[in-house]
Amino acid sequence: MSNLEELKSKLKSLSAEYAKIRSLPPEERRAFGEKINARKQEILEKIRSLEESKRLLDIKPVDVSAPFAKNSPAPAFKQGTKHPLSSELEIVSEIYRNMGFNVIESSQLDDEFHMFDSLNFPKDHPARDGYDTFRTEEGFIPPAHTSTMQYRALTRFKPNLETLGQIAVVIPGRVFRNEDADATHEHTFYQCEGVFVSKTATLSQLLATWKSFFETYYGQSLNIKTQPGFFPFTEPSLEFKIEKPKSLGGKGDGWLEMGGCGMIHPNVLKTAGIDPEIYKGFAWGGGIDRLVMLKYGVSDVRLFESGKLDFLKEF
Numbered sequence: 001m002s003n004l005e006e007l008k009s010k011l012k013s014l015s016a017e018y019a020k021i022r023s024l025p026p027e028e029r030r031a032f033g034e035k036i037n038a039r040k041q042e043i044l045e046k047i048r049s050l051e052e053s054k055r056l057l058d059i060k061p062v063d064v065s066a067p068f069a070k071n072s073p074a075p076a077f078k079q080g081t082k083h084p085l086s087s088e089l090e091i092v093s094e095i096y097r098n099m100g101f102n103v104i105e106s107s108q109l110d111d112e113f114h115m116f117d118s119l120n121f122p123k124d125h126p127a128r129d130g131y132d133t134f135r136t137e138e139g140f141i142p143p144a145h146t147s148t149m150q151y152r153a154l155t156r157f158k159p160n161l162e163t164l165g166q167i168a169v170v171i172p173g174r175v176f177r178n179e180d181a182d183a184t185h186e187h188t189f190y191q192c193e194g195v196f197v198s199k200t201a202t203l204s205q206l207l208a209t210w211k212s213f214f215e216t217y218y219g220q221s222l223n224i225k226t227q228p229g230f231f232p233f234t235e236p237s238l239e240f241k242i243e244k245p246k247s248l249g250g251k252g253d254g255w256l257e258m259g260g261c262g263m264i265h266p267n268v269l270k271t272a273g274i275d276p277e278i279y280k281g282f283a284w285g286g287g288i289d290r291l292v293m294l295k296y297g298v299s300d301v302r303l304f305e306s307g308k309l310d311f312l313k314e315f
């Protein structure tokens, strides 16, 4: 008989002892009861400690040098899913790729030159304050817009002007602004920038390009509207709006601001080493989170960065 079984049978025989209490004279009952109770606790304690050592002995040793799957053949976690913004950014990039654009990713840490100087922001001009820009102590900038990539897109793809007669690039990326967050504002969000240069680029090509992007993304024809805007890196500059898609509850009276655009300012082309007397360009840029919110009826932009699994699992 194992030690454990022995103890368990002792425990059983103790129950018979309890029955004896009644046959004892009343003045002895209490002392007798206490004695068997103490005995019972003692046995129970021994059983507990024997069971614990048995449990420890049963644990299989871990081979720390083995690949993960050997020690845990059936991982206890489930396969995750892509973040909705990652999936939508892939869709956005694919639409532009099909239209003939190169796709490059935006930088997440940049500097004064790319964020402002190369984009024709005059030095110490108040327009630099309009972007709620974060700065690191070392003077780096987590960019507040994907336009921070325009100089790189222009210089990197400049050889295409010789070979293809055009530069066509889109730049999706993460941007940061020092803003108070609410249901429609986040300090961290996504934008997609577009840059096109050729000898004959026109404003109507710009509007047609951006419009057909939105129509492909929402899978239906859309009305667009533009209003004059101001950006130091475009002249003229426009604000671009689309009519709220009918499939998403639009009744023809909801115009949604989708971003800014315009003809690339000659100074921006010049800084990138492209002769504005020969080449013209257009550029556009707008938020991605808002596109996705409209597509799926997401009411609070903060959900995207919240890490809330309930929300993320819906996609």
Ligand code: DAH
Pocket: 144, 145, 146, 147, 193, 194, 231, 233, 234, 259, 260, 261, 262, 282, 283, 284, 285, 286
């Ligand atoms: N970068 C601007 C913003 O975040 C949007 C923008 C305006 C982008 C005009 C452009 C442009 O490329 O040409 O507010």
